Amino acid sequence: MSLTPEQKKHFRTLGHNLNPIVMVAGKGLSENIQLEVDRALEDHELIKVKFSVGDRDIKRQLVRELCDIVEAELVQQIGNIALLYRPSRDPNPKLSNLLR
Numbered sequence: 464m465s466l467t468p469e470q471k472k473h474f475r476t477l478g479h480n481l482n483p484i485v486m487v488a489g490k491g492l493s494e495n496i497q498l499e500v501d502r503a504l505e506d507h508e509l510i511k512v513k514f515s516v517g518d519r520d521i522k523r524q525l526v527r528e529l530c531d532i533v534e535a536e537l538v539q540q541i542g543n544i545a546l547l548y549r550p551s552r553d554p555n556p557k558l559s560n561l562l563r
Contacts, residue, residue, distance in 0.1 A: 474538045478546040483513035501533045504549040509560040
């Protein structure tokens, strides 16, 4: 799944007003974090994740690893915040950040 530049631009615009839903601390990606990100993506489709990791290389690695595990697409990463997108199988119009 690859996003077109137009889709990325649209998702960045929508993501601008979102707050991070999940915070990843320096201990890495636990199973609970993975499950919470997976649930949040299923509900909201477009989410922000905050990484509180000091090293940039480790942060990039964690973002890539998380995207691979939850099968999400990285839309944008600025500083400690990553914007992730994964289409929902059955989107709920009341929860989805794309349908509101």
